[in-house]
Amino acid sequence: MKVSALLLAAATLAQGSSLIPRQRASLCELYAYWSGNGYELLNNLWGKDTATSGSQCTYLNGASNNGISWSTSWNWQGAPDNVKSYPYSGRQFARGRKISSINRMPTSVTWRYDNENVRANVAYDVFTAADPDHPNYGGDYELMIWLARYGNVYPIGTKERTVTLAGRSWDLWVGWNGAMRVYSFVVPSGTVKNFSADVKEFFRYLESNYQYPSSQQNLIVYQVGTEAFTGGPATFTVDNFSADLQ
Numbered sequence: 001m002k003v004s005a006l007l008l009a010a011a012t013l014a015q016g017s018s019l020i021p022r023q024r025a026s027l028c029e030l031y032a033y034w035s036g037n038g039y040e041l042l043n044n045l046w047g048k049d050t051a052t053s054g055s056q057c058t059y060l061n062g063a064s065n066n067g068i069s070w071s072t073s074w075n076w077q078g079a080p081d082n083v084k085s086y087p088y089s090g091r092q093f094a095r096g097r098k099i100s101s102i103n104r105m106p107t108s109v110t111w112r113y114d115n116e117n118v119r120a121n122v123a124y125d126v127f128t129a130a131d132p133d134h135p136n137y138g139g140d141y142e143l144m145i146w147l148a149r150y151g152n153v154y155p156i157g158t159k160e161r162t163v164t165l166a167g168r169s170w171d172l173w174v175g176w177n178g179a180m181r182v183y184s185f186v187v188p189s190g191t192v193k194n195f196s197a198d199v200k201e202f203f204r205y206l207e208s209n210y211q212y213p214s215s216q217q218n219l220i221v222y223q224v225g226t227e228a229f230t231g232g233p234a235t236f237t238v239d240n241f242s243a244d245l246q
Contacts, residue, residue, distance in 0.1 A: 025060035052078030067242035075232035088225030091243035105199035118231030119151030155184035166197035
């Protein structure tokens with residue numbers, strides 16, 4: 001993605017040991033935000049001003065210590081090559097975790113789109129930075145894992161190679177977003193709607209092949225969502241997202 005925005009508001013809901021469908025929150029403001037149970041949810045309409053028309057709302061469907069379920073409904077027109085939004089759910093964690101000190105980053109997500117005739121992606125987004133207190137809208141490095149690419153949208157940079165990680169092939173795109181180095185692992189075709197992996201495996205690959213400095217980089221954000229360009233109305237639903245640091 002380009003850059004997500006600063007979190008501007010917070011609210012909390014009740015704790016639970018499993019996903020509780022009766023938990024609800026509606027997030028329709030520019031950076032409307034919810035957090036609880038170790039997860040957060042942001043509407044994040046950071047690029048909406050490039051649209052000629054449109055709107056978006058994000059909804060919490062349930063949350064617990066085991067994960068979060070949510071959806072977002074959107075309709076955007078104009079500037080087809082510009083991202084309008086990146087609503088996401090993220091794992092919360094204490095700052096100051098060096099990537100080299102994390103042994104595993106297990107995660108899983110199950111998702112669906114009700115309308116795939118759009119320009120959008122579905123992607124993990126992970127920022128790291130030498131400064132453990134770096135603002136969460138960027139970093140020194142960005143690692144993306146694209147699980148879907150609709151409407152011929154592309155990552156930042158250029159495709160350099162195809163690699164095998166987490167039991168499947170990925171096209172690796174490398175580029176710059178300002179001063180931030182961006183590595184995007186993109187599923188070559190189709191979609192991956194049920195994804196389970198250890199994200200640390202992707203970092204290990206970058207260490208070995210791109211001199212990624214894991215001992216100098218702190219984890220800033222660890223999230224999954226959808227970048228919406230144009231199209232709709234469409235609803236993106238995450239039936240469950242979970243992530244951990246071990």
